[in-house]
Amino acid sequence: MAIATPWQQVEARFKDVWGYDSFRPPQDDVIRTLLDKKDALIVMPTGGGKSICFQLPALLQRGVTLVISPLVALMEDQVQELKQRHLAAERLHSALTPFEKRQTLQKLQQNWIRLLYLSPETLLSRRVWETLCLPDVQINGLILDEAHCLVQWGDTFRPSYRRLGAVRSTLLSHKPRGTKLPIAAFTATANPAAQQTICNVLRLQQPKEIKLSPYRPNLNLAVKVVWTPRGRRRTMRQFIQAHPGQAGLVYVRTRKTAEELAQWLKPQGFSVEAYHAGLTSGNRRRIEADWIAGDCQFVVCTSAFGMGINHPRVRWVCHFHAPSTLSEYVQEIGRGGRDGKPADALTLVSEPTGWLDSADKKRWQFFSESERKLKQEAQQLIKSLSATGHIDQVLQQNGKAATALALLHSQQKLIWEDPFHYRLTEGTTSKPGKIYNSIQEIKDYLFSRKCRWQTLLVQFGCTAEANGMQCGHCDTCKK
Template sequence: MDDWKDTRRLVLARDGYKCVSCSTRVKSRDADVHHLLPRSMGGSDEPSNLVTLCDGCHAAHHPNLAGGLARRAIERWAMRLARWLDRDASSLESDMNFGPVLRLFGTSHFRGGQLPIVLAALSGKSILVVSPTGSGKSLCFQIPALLRRGCTIVVSPLKTLMSDQVSGLLRRKIPATFVNSALSVEEKEIRYDMVGVNAVKFLYLAPERFFVKSKSERTLLSDSEPEFLVVDEAHCVDAWGRDFRPEYGRLAEVRKSLGSPPVLAFTATAGQAMQQRILASLGIEDAEVFVRGVDRPNIALVRWMAARSARHHEIAALLRLPVFAGRKAMIFVPTAKVGHELQADLRNNGLEIPFYHSRLGNEWERQELLKRFQGESRPIVNHIICTNAFGMGLDVPDVRLVIHWQQPASVEDYLQEFGRAGRDGKQSVAVTFTEGGRGHRQDVGLLRFIAEKTANGSSLDASAARSMLQQRYSQIEDLTDLLASRECFRQGIVEYFEGPKVKPRLTLGMKILNWAFSKESAPKRFRYCCDACAAVDRRLENLPQHVASVFVNR
């Protein structure tokens, strides 16, 4: 690379920083150095085979590449104008260009909402991004990391997620690795050595890795001085940071030991209260928060009142609808006991549906069932019963139906779970069974019992345990209230995460960057919103009929 830079400078100086074809003066960063005899025909990089051309003359020499060359010229000018006009873009390095790194990931444009996140990260801000799985969150930290010189550390909760992300980066020839307990001591040393000589761009770790017994390993990590500390699945900070995996609650301490790099936190689900708790735990209260993609208009939201004893009949009728034949469907249950009972009831109804939960067989059997549902193993599974242990970060594009046997424990869990539907943008349905009425509610009672069991079994002191329990109670009630509301269910969910909508005002610099690098398509409109907007009359319509009607074009 340095040899080419030296050669380029020599050619430009020899030609007097002028296009040899039209004599237009060019600046070093704008000039194109053209091979008289192309490399593909045996041409060399020697100065005698190179001449200086402006963008226009260079395009004329390569008519088959004229579009691409013009595109690159536009990208350079867009970056330059934005740096000049926009305060947020002024911190971008002079030779920085989004075009080449976007093409490295197989795309030419950012999706809607990605560019402001990338700019905030590159300006040195800590950020929290709430955006659904499959919406391109990873690109929002991968691009800033690639545009900076050093390594980026990514905190990830599961070995499978680490492996999948690293494999994806390696397929694009981007140096990345992970370190976890499955590796031998020798393999860990090799990987840390690569980090030490800056040969790796991304290092994936679980939070526990920063607190291992090995002092030398802890020292290696603290000496890595990453450009960014990325926290993937950041809702784990709030959900697990006090009891299940307390190391998630110590990431502010980890950040300090790494030299206080900017924190880039990402999650598919966090309401406004949880967002503030995550920021406080990470020690980045001044971070910029981005919430995008909460509203999924292609998912019809249906709340349906049904006694617990009748729900398996309703579920069997839904799964037998022709519209779901050979289509993916997920049925979420709150506990393994409820799941086994539902599986037995459906079997008695003539439906054999596998049940995925955390205690199912061994790890290989669980992974095999996951692969069968993803279509990567045979025989393929289309319908599955599952607890929320089923595939954090799972991205199956064609799930058409998500059923909740009862409400989950929070609006955050609910969004994460029903959001598994329709990731390909096509019409899908989310059905949630409710009890309705007043007095003793078994659904809520079960969730409160689970919350109490978790609090009592934690290692927290009495005061902290009570605080955690009250928070869990509050989250349960938030979703209970939304499910009971007669107003638009979708709007209630969106406001829970986003608050009142404020239309952002774009600066001229941002408009230029959006024009050059972003492609925002207008969201497709769907006929069905939710049961409240559809004014469902349950006296005249049963659940299978109602759900089938969602897929009928009128």
């Protein structure tokens, strides 16, 4: 009787857990890389099966793989799915009870958990960090899921992302000699500049880079200019009515709008629910289950529904509000057509002047102004920082100092000796205006007369594929 090779054992485990006979390229290449304990940067379109690429290697090894995830809703979805398959996965986040947190930390100390989902902030919280540093807690690797969030939020709103590069060396100093701790970053939406930032911040060591084009030939993209708030609602309703009974999503940018739109649509006979991070975990799970089961046709949602939700038969996606970045846009339209069949993605945008409907213009100005104020406050705080220090001591003096430290790090004027101790250096100031440029990019896309997919491919660095492209199935090509 022939003895199964290690790779045959991997394939057998894959079929046993997920029920598939073979991998989709480049899943097998990614899995081999992680099992070989190598660093990696993985850029794959939504619906490409990224999660399996790090979940399967984690299940094949003793010890825990840490999965850094940006949103509580995303962690809950992934862990719930893994637990339904009777797999040893847990999560740690602020919404859990103290008892639940203690239980998970005890399982962690006993090396029972194979996949632990947590945010950058939770990873670097005192109790969790002390547990991870215990010599007997075996850590197999660090996965940064939705890695574009490091670039999108790391300099301002989520400064803990900027400290992740010091995690590996510090953890290894507490582990037995010879321990390997590979880091892999996964994203569907990172342009070449963002990819370089991710590699630099995480201090990836000769990473294996596996990159696929974001092009999805089954996604039909369209943008429609609306002139008034009433016209925006009417156009959205017509788009939904053109897809009777088909599963879909309506994206908005605020919780209030999600609730108001759902209440406006329900009396008109639509099967709809509002979804946002302000709902309880139980309500979010119920809405997701009803939507996937077909008991709810569509969900009016914020970006909390943007990452990790897996419904293969979504036939349409409507952006009631235009997103603020192309990464956000590609992430959210990627919910559609995950089964490979055609899906329509419509974005509604105010006419450029914003005279009659200023919703998009005001929102973009708000994000730009918020970013500008944060950086301005950070610049003032920088003047009072000592040359070296501990982040907790700095935060005691000023609760907003974490943003100043993140900004200094992005300007190469600060080094994290470990995730908690910093040292100021003389470096090169980085180019300012990242958020402004991101907003300009989405504006250029929305008001472009070129092929939608060609514009996206250029922005995401796929220039060869974009050269001369006419997709034939976006609104500009059809014209």
